[in-house]
Amino acid sequence: MDTQDLRPTAVAGRFYPAERDKLTSMIESFLRDVEEEPRPVRAVIAPHAGLVYSGQCAAHVFGRVSIPPVVVILAPNHSGLWRSPGGASLWARGAFETPLGRVAVAEKFASELEARCPLVAHDPLAHGDEHAVEIELPFLAKLAPESAIVPIVIAFDDWERTRELADALAGLIAEWPDEVLVVASSDMTHFESADRAAEKDRIALAAVERLDGEELLNACDRERITMCGRAPAAVAVEAARQLGATRAEVVDYRHSGWVTGDNSSVVAYAGVTIT
DSSP states (O other): OOGGGEEOOSSBTTTBOSSHHHHHHHHHHHHTTOOSOOBOOSEEEEOOSOHHHHHHHHHHHHTTBOOOSEEEEEEEOSSOOOOOTTSEEEOOSSEEOOTTOOEEBOHHHHHHHHHHOTTEEEOHHHHSSOHHHHTTHHHHHHHOTTOEEEEEEEOOOOHHHHHHHHHHHHHHHHHOSSOEEEEEEOOOOEEEOHHHHHHHHHHHHHHHHTTOHHHHHHHHHHTTOOOTTHHHHHHHHHHHHHTTOOOEEEEEEEETHHHHSOOSSEEEEEEEEEO
16 A cells, blocks of 8 residues: 555554553443444444543444445545645545554445535545544444445535535445445533533434534534534435434534533534435
8 A cells, every 4th residue: 555545553552552452441431331233324424522521422333333345434524624626625645644553444325425516535645633533433443343434524514516516426325335324523512511512402403313414514603513524424314314214313512511511611422324
């Protein structure tokens, strides 16, 4: 593999343990609290904060999902850096490094999506310091080490482009010979009181439960809901709806105050499965 095609870890040692044994123990401890049997789903929403804060929420998502051979990970662009003309930055080949081993890119799927959707382009710049894809990988590496990913960092949140990406993704998944899971990486409300965060997040999650990606974007704008992955979630919701999904279930909701003890200013996290 060309070294340029290997994306090194950016937040190991900060967002999660850099040591393989410590990270394995952490992931296993989170998954022990998930009692449901894994089942196929169309899409999920999972958080991407430091695992000490959001890892248990993410485990309640990934622990109850049968992870297929291809996993599309849609993430927000936190850095503001990208070169993709359409704003959907793909890492199109190679692999992502993690303390649990390399997670391969599903290159054929990535290439076909890039060909179908002008918004999508290979853009390593957007992935360099972005944590929102990387933080999901320890769960995938632990639960489905043979699965491959299609990592996309999104720098827009208007419905027109969101719908365009969802259309292309749904069309390709419908034709793909293997099962595909769509993962939207997102935290919920940022830096408000726990009560206010829960109030706002109920509005956003109600749109998700109705499988209404457009209303999710509208609600976040109207109510000033600082859900960082609102566009990734809206893409996932719309693509899943087009693929026949009829139900979105919030399987976990929590906030950073559960760990810090400070409820005055929290970041909130939701786990959602879409079937």
